[in-house]
Amino acid sequence: MYVLGISCYYHDSAACLLKDGRIIAAAEEERFTRKKHDNSFPKKAALYCLKEAEIAIDKIDYIAFYEKPLLKFDRLLSQYLESFPKGFWSFYKALPSWLHEKLRVPSMMKKHLKYKGEILFVEHHMAHAASAFLVSPFDEASIFTIDGVGEWATASIGVGKGSDITIAKEIVFPNSLGLLYSTVTAHLGFKVNNDEYKVMGLAAYGKPSYYDSLKKLIRIANDGSFQLDMSYFDFHYKMTMPSKKFIKEFGPIRKRESNIEQRHKDLAKSLQKITEEIIFKILNDLYKKTKIRKLCMAGGVALNSVANGKISRSTSFKNIFIQPAASDAGTAMGTAFYAYNTILKNKRKQILEHVYFGPGYTREEIKSFLDFKKINYSELSDSDILKKSAELIYQDNVIGWFQGRMEWGPRALGNRSILANPLNPKMQDILNAKVKHREMFRPFAPVVTWEDAKDYFDVDREVPYMLYVYPVKKEKRQLIPSVTHVDGSGRLQTIKRKQNQKYYDLIKEFERLSKVPILINTSFNIRGEPIVCTPEEAYRCMMGTGIDYLVIDNFLIARKENPKHMWNSESIAKD
Amino acid sequence: MREVFPKIKKLLMKLSEFITSIVNFILLIPIFIIGIGLTSLFLKLFGKHFLDLKSKTKNSYWVDKNLSTQKLEKYYRMF
Incomplete structure (x- = not known):
C-alpha cells in the first residue's frame, strides 16, 4: 500500500511517500x-517521491493532507469578523488564494498530480503529533506539539x-507561543517564519532584562498554559x-541589516x-x-534547540524523540x-534512524554531469577521497x-554539508567571508563521533539531528x-558509523591528523x-562562493582548477 | 526573438497581476463590508465574540480536546 503525505500553503511545503508503512522518499x-x-503545492517533491518509488500516481492508495482546510478557514x-472594520488588507491578500487553492485541495491534487483517488484530512496538530510519535522508538509516550498556529490549535498535549x-488538550489561537516568538523576531528586524533561529542564537549575547516587560504580554498558568495580551x-x-x-x-522595530544593539x-x-x-512548565x-517518562515533540517551536538541550535537566522526561523536520514540513510525514x-x-514498522530520504545520484549520473560541463575533476578511491578530504580540511580549506x-528536514547532516x-x-x-555571508553573531555547529561526544560536550544522549544545544566542556x-x-554551548550532531559510514570515516580521518x-x-x-x-547546484554554489573544494561521491573538484562561473554569490545572498 | 519573447511574457504577467489585483479589490470591498461587516455587527449586537481577545486570569488556559482515532469517513471531510 502506498500513502503519500502532503503539507503546503503555509510554509515549508513537503511530500512524503510510504510503501507498506516504510518511508520510500521525503x-x-x-x-x-x-x-x-x-x-506552494509540493508538486515537484511529490513527483520526486513517485520517481523514487518507480510508480505512477494511480498506484497511490491514499493521499493524506496535513490539516482540515475548512477549520482553518473558519479561524x-x-x-475578520472579530476585528471588523480592521483587517481589510489582510482579507484582501488572503482571500483570493483561499478561494483559488486552499479550499480546493482535491482539485489541486487533480490539477498538479492528476490524482483522483481517496484523500484523507488529518488535523494539523495531530499530524505534528504523529510525525514524532509514530516514527519514534517508543510504544508509549507523552506527546507535546507547539507551533505558530494550525487550524485553531497552537499547542497540544496528549x-x-x-x-x-x-x-487531550490544546491551546487555541490567538494564544500562541510560536506567534509571540515570531512577533519578537519581526520586532528585531528578522524575517518571520524564517529567522526565529537567529533570535535564539542572538539570545546568548544578552541578559534577560526585558523579562518582566515581556511577562506583561503573556499570562502563564502554573500548568504552563498561557494567554497573550492581544493589545500588544x-x-x-x-x-x-x-x-x-x-x-x-x-x-x-529594528531595520533589517542595521546594527544589532x-x-x-x-x-x-x-x-x-x-x-x-513555558515549555518546562508544560x-x-x-x-x-x-x-x-518518554516524550515525543514536534511543531516549529520544537526546533528551539537551546530549550531542547535543557529538557532532561529541567523536567522528568529522560527519553525524548523530536521529529527532525519539526516544522510544517514534518506534517507531510506525520499525516502519511x-x-x-x-x-x-x-x-507500526518504521523507526526513524536517519533522515536521508531525498534525491541521490549515481556515480554515472555525476560523472556524466561533470564531463558534460567540462569540469576538471579527479576520481579517487574510497580510502583516498577520505584521506584527501581530511587533509584539505586540516589545511583550513572549506569543503x-x-x-x-539529501537530508529530510532543515539541517544538513553530512550529505549536503x-x-x-x-x-x-x-x-x-x-566561513562567513567565503561562503555564508551571515550575521557574525551566529555560531557554526559541530559534528562529533558519538563515542567521543562526552569528552567534548556535556551531552546526555545521542543527538543525530542537531536538535539540541549542549555546553562544550570548559577545558x-x-x-x-x-x-x-x-x-560556551554548541548545537552538535553526534554520528555513529552505521548512520552515515563515509561521513563518520571522514571525521575519523580528520582525527588522525588533528587528534x-x-x-x-x-x-x-x-x-x-x-x-x-x-x-549542478553544488557545483554552482562552490564556483560562486569561496568554497575551495567540492567532494561529490568520490569525485574531487578544486574551485581554482575550474573557470569562475558567472554566478556571483554576493549578489544573491539575502534572507 | 528568443530574448524578446520572455521579456514580453514577463511584462504581460505583470500586467495580468495588476489587473487581477484591481478586480480583486473591487470584488472584495463589498464582500468585506456586507459579508463580514454586517455579520460581525449583527452578531456582536447579541454579544457574540469570534475570538477570545479578553485577558482573563484563569487556573489553566488549556481547552479540552479529547481527540483520538475516529471513523474513516470523518477523515474524508475537510472539517
Missing part, C-alpha cells in the same frame, strides 16, 4: 523550486500508545505582528527565558498527567503515518561535501573555538538559498 518543495520555505473568518494518539499584537488582523503598544514598550540581544534573551519557562505538568498506522490500523541522498576545521579560531570569520572550549558559541574527532558542519547553501539538491 523532501521539501523548496529544494526543487529553489525558493526558501516555499509554501480566518473569525479573525498520549501515544501503539498506533493510536489521543490529543496585531497579527490577528494585520500582516504585521507587533502593535503600537508593543513598540512603545520595547522601542522601535544590546537591547535587541537582551530582548532575545528575555524571550528565550520565557519560552523555556512538560512537568504533562508528566504529572501521563506518568510516562497517521493515515497508514492509525486510520487504516496497520502495525562542499555532497554524498548520497559544508565542512571545515573547528580548531582554527578564525574559521567562523573565514575543550579553547580547542574548538569555531564551534563554541559565546555562552580531534570534530568538524564544523554547516548547511551546503549560501544565505537566503535552500540547501543544494543536485550536483
Whole structure:
C-alpha cells in the first residue's frame, strides 16, 4: 500500500511517500523550486517521491493532507469578523488564494498530480503529533506539539500508545507561543517564519532584562498554559505582528541589516527565558498527567534547540524523540503515518534512524554531469577521497561535501554539508567571508563521533539531528573555538558509523591528523538559498562562493582548477 | 526573438497581476463590508465574540480536546 503525505500553503511545503508503512522518499518543495520555505503545492517533491518509488500516481492508495482546510478557514473568518472594520488588507491578500487553492485541495491534487483517488484530512496538530510519535522508538509516550498556529490549535498535549494518539488538550489561537516568538523576531528586524533561529542564537549575547516587560504580554498558568495580551499584537488582523503598544514598550522595530544593539540581544534573551519557562512548565505538568517518562515533540517551536538541550535537566522526561523536520514540513510525514498506522490500523514498522530520504545520484549520473560541463575533476578511491578530504580540511580549506541522498528536514547532516576545521579560531570569520555571508553573531555547529561526544560536550544522549544545544566542556572550549558559541554551548550532531559510514570515516580521518574527532558542519547553501539538491547546484554554489573544494561521491573538484562561473554569490545572498 | 519573447511574457504577467489585483479589490470591498461587516455587527449586537481577545486570569488556559482515532469517513471531510 502506498500513502503519500502532503503539507503546503503555509510554509515549508513537503511530500512524503510510504510503501507498506516504510518511508520510500521525503523532501521539501523548496529544494526543487529553489525558493526558501516555499509554501506552494509540493508538486515537484511529490513527483520526486513517485520517481523514487518507480510508480505512477494511480498506484497511490491514499493521499493524506496535513490539516482540515475548512477549520482553518473558519479561524480566518473569525479573525475578520472579530476585528471588523480592521483587517481589510489582510482579507484582501488572503482571500483570493483561499478561494483559488486552499479550499480546493482535491482539485489541486487533480490539477498538479492528476490524482483522483481517496484523500484523507488529518488535523494539523495531530499530524505534528504523529510525525514524532509514530516514527519514534517508543510504544508509549507523552506527546507535546507547539507551533505558530494550525487550524485553531497552537499547542497540544496528549498520549501515544501503539498506533493510536489521543490529543487531550490544546491551546487555541490567538494564544500562541510560536506567534509571540515570531512577533519578537519581526520586532528585531528578522524575517518571520524564517529567522526565529537567529533570535535564539542572538539570545546568548544578552541578559534577560526585558523579562518582566515581556511577562506583561503573556499570562502563564502554573500548568504552563498561557494567554497573550492581544493589545500588544496585531497579527490577528494585520500582516504585521507587533502593535503600537508593543513598540512603545520595547522601542522601535529594528531595520533589517542595521546594527544589532544590546537591547535587541537582551530582548532575545528575555524571550528565550520565557519560552523555556513555558515549555518546562508544560512538560512537568504533562508528566504529572501521563506518568510516562518518554516524550515525543514536534511543531516549529520544537526546533528551539537551546530549550531542547535543557529538557532532561529541567523536567522528568529522560527519553525524548523530536521529529527532525519539526516544522510544517514534518506534517507531510506525520499525516502519511497517521493515515497508514492509525486510520487504516496497520502495525507500526518504521523507526526513524536517519533522515536521508531525498534525491541521490549515481556515480554515472555525476560523472556524466561533470564531463558534460567540462569540469576538471579527479576520481579517487574510497580510502583516498577520505584521506584527501581530511587533509584539505586540516589545511583550513572549506569543503562542499555532497554524498548520497539529501537530508529530510532543515539541517544538513553530512550529505549536503559544508565542512571545515573547528580548531582554527578564525574559521567562523573565514566561513562567513567565503561562503555564508551571515550575521557574525551566529555560531557554526559541530559534528562529533558519538563515542567521543562526552569528552567534548556535556551531552546526555545521542543527538543525530542537531536538535539540541549542549555546553562544550570548559577545558575543550579553547580547542574548538569555531564551534563554541559565546555562552560556551554548541548545537552538535553526534554520528555513529552505521548512520552515515563515509561521513563518520571522514571525521575519523580528520582525527588522525588533528587528534580531534570534530568538524564544523554547516548547511551546503549560501544565505537566503535552500540547501543544494543536485550536483549542478553544488557545483554552482562552490564556483560562486569561496568554497575551495567540492567532494561529490568520490569525485574531487578544486574551485581554482575550474573557470569562475558567472554566478556571483554576493549578489544573491539575502534572507 | 528568443530574448524578446520572455521579456514580453514577463511584462504581460505583470500586467495580468495588476489587473487581477484591481478586480480583486473591487470584488472584495463589498464582500468585506456586507459579508463580514454586517455579520460581525449583527452578531456582536447579541454579544457574540469570534475570538477570545479578553485577558482573563484563569487556573489553566488549556481547552479540552479529547481527540483520538475516529471513523474513516470523518477523515474524508475537510472539517
